[in-house]
Amino acid sequence: DTGVSQNPRHKITKRGQNVTFRCDPISEHNRLYWYRQTLGQGPEFLTYFQNEAQLEKSRLLSDRFSAERPKGSFSTLEIQRTEQGDSAMYLCASSLSPGGCTFGSGTRLTVV
Amino acid sequence: QKEVEQNSGPLSVPEGAIASLNCTYSDRGSQSFFWYRQYSGKSPELIMFIYSNGDKEDGRFTAQLNKASQYVSLLIRDSQPSDSATYLCAVRRGAGGTSYGKLTFGQGTILTVHP
Numbered sequence: 001d002t003g004v005s006q007n008p009r010h011k012i013t014k015r016g017q018n019v020t021f022r023c024d025p026i027s028e029h030n031r032l033y034w035y036r037q038t039l040g041q042g043p044e045f046l047t048y049f050q051n052e053a054q055l056e057k058s059r060l061l062s063d064r065f066s067a068e069r070p071k072g073s074f075s076t077l078e079i080q081r082t083e084q085g086d087s088a089m090y091l092c093a094s095s096l097s098p099g100g101c102t103f104g105s106g107t108r109l110t111v112v
Numbered sequence: 113q114k115e116v117e118q119n120s121g122p123l124s125v126p127e128g129a130i131a132s133l134n135c136t137y138s139d140r141g142s143q144s145f146f147w148y149r150q151y152s153g154k155s156p157e158l159i160m161f162i163y164s165n166g167d168k169e170d171g172r173f174t175a176q177l178n179k180a181s182q183y184v185s186l187l188i189r190d191s192q193p194s195d196s197a198t199y200l201c202a203v204r205r206g207a208g209g210t211s212y213g214k215l216t217f218g219q220g221t222i223l224t225v226h227p
Contacts, residue, residue: 040220
């Protein structure tokens with residue numbers, strides 16, 4: 001296991017289309033996080049899972065965003081009816097204990 | 113007021129000098145503190161974490177925490193050009209409550225080490 005894996009690396013989509021990203025965490029990690037990062041800003045929290053349970057979702061997050069983590073393994077993040085403001089780097093991270101988390105390489109979304 | 117505040121910089125130091133990066137946080141319930149390094153075009157990587165007041169050293173890096181002042185810092189000794197990156201401060205609340213899991217990040221400080 002070489003770390004947190006995210007697919008795709010890049011996604012260009014037209015405004016109004018739906019997109020789905022996948023994250024495969026480090027296998028023994030039970031916690032999985034989704035963050036969004038734009039240029040010049042730190043990662044912004046989106047949502048967090050412990051095993052298959054989604055424990056927290058950002059109050060700032062639109063209802064167009066949804067995430068799942070079936071069976072407590074990989075996770076998917078779906079954005080419906082994309083908008084240009086959704087363009088960002090979407091980062092997934094995982095951790096085993098309440099310590100720091102390991103980030104994947106991210107999926108860069110461009111909405112045109 | 114932002115939950116985690118950092119001076120965006122850029123902070124420029126000469127090679128071999130000590131770089132000092134600072135971070136303040138607003139949530140007194142914060143119990144865990146993290147420093148991440150992010151190279152341009154890459155994802156953040158964990159450098160250090162600190163839970164208790166005082167200093168924690170790891171090689172050329174020292175994290176300092178003062179909970180009373182709600183202040184965290186990172187010192188980088190003998191700075192190298194390869195240390196040039198954005199440094200992100202992150203905090204996490206203590207046990208209890210639904211916010212326990214997430215890390216809240218500052219906007220990051222850009223550090224440039226020049227030869």
